[in-house]
Amino acid sequence: MSSLLQGVNLYLIGMMGVGKTTVGRLLAKELGYGFVDTDHVIAQATGKSINQLFAQEGEAGFRQLESDVLSQVCAFTKLTIATGGGIVLRRENWGYLHHGLIVWLDAPVELIYSRLAEDTTRPLLEDVDPQGKLRSLLEQRTPLYSQADLHITEREGDTPEDIAKRILEGIPGILKKAVSH
Ligand SMILES: Nc1ncnc2c1ncn2[C@@H]1O[C@H](COP(=O)(O)OP(=O)(O)O)[C@@H](O)[C@H]1O
Ligand SMILES: O=C(O)C1=C[C@@H](OP(=O)(O)O)[C@@H](O)[C@H](O)C1
Ligand SMILES: [Mg+2]
Incomplete structure (x- = not known):
């Protein structure tokens, strides 16, 4: 599989809690890729937690840091990158993701x-109605997430290993699509 990918990076996107960080780490191992989590890089670089950054810099400040990290990371190859759920919001980020x-x-x-x-x-879930907040974020972001190359829907009981396996099975199909266009 990793020779088929030829070092092309894999970016995991989707709502908070879908398992991007957990599954990304597994996938990287399977592929012999490096693993990067954009939230982790931001926290390391600033010495602050995601909660602190949202409180001190606001969401806009956090989004700028997120774009800065993405722009740096995409210069490397052979990486699986777990992004934060809101990375899809900025148009400029898509240039890097693609x-x-x-x-x-x-x-x-x-x-x-x-x-x-x-x-x-997850500071965005500090809400009187966290489930309603998740619902409205998902509704707002679905058209953006839909621009991904591969869509994996999780069911209750799917383990991170099951999900990593389904991603690996889906990769040949999307590589073919890229070649035929
Ligand atoms: N397939 C899964 N089944 C059960 N729990 C999961 C699964 N994937 C992730 N988790 C758990 O859900 C929480 C969020 O996972 P995480 O990888 O941080 O998601 P994300 O990075 O998308 O926000 C963590 O506690 C993690 O252990
Ligand atoms: O959905 C979002 O806007 C966010 C998701 C979080 O990452 P995970 O998706 O890894 O939880 C983190 O970047 C921040 O709390 C904002
Ligand atoms: Mg994460």
Whole structure:
């Protein structure tokens, strides 16, 4: 598989809680790729948590850092990159994402919520109605996530390994599409 990919980067996009970070790490291992998580790079570079950055710089400040990291990361090859759920919001980011193959991890809001109900590290979910917030973010972002090359829908009970396997199975099909265009 990794020879088929010829070093092309894989970008995982999708809502918070779909498992981009978890599955991305597994995929990288399977492919013999490096693994990068844009949130992790931002936290390392600034010495601040995502919560602190949202509180101190606002969402706009965080989005600028996210674009800066993406623009740097896309200069490298042989990477699996777990992005933050909102990376799709800025048009300029798509120019970077399209340097590689883009995989949309998609899951029902109920499943996402069950995974993140106790989580305190997603500032956008600090809302009186976190499930409603997830629903409205998903509605707003679906047309953007739909621009991915591969769409993987998760079902309850799918393990990260199952999802990584389905992504690997989907890659040959999207590579063929890229060649035939
Ligand atoms: N397939 C899965 N099944 C069960 N729990 C999962 C699965 N994928 C991720 N998780 C859990 O859900 C939470 C969010 O996962 P994470 O990888 O951080 O998602 P993202 O990076 O998309 O926000 C974590 O607690 C993680 O352990
Ligand atoms: O959906 C979003 O806007 C965000 C998702 C988070 O990353 P994950 O998708 O890895 O949770 C993180 O970047 C930040 O809290 C904002
Ligand atoms: Mg993540």
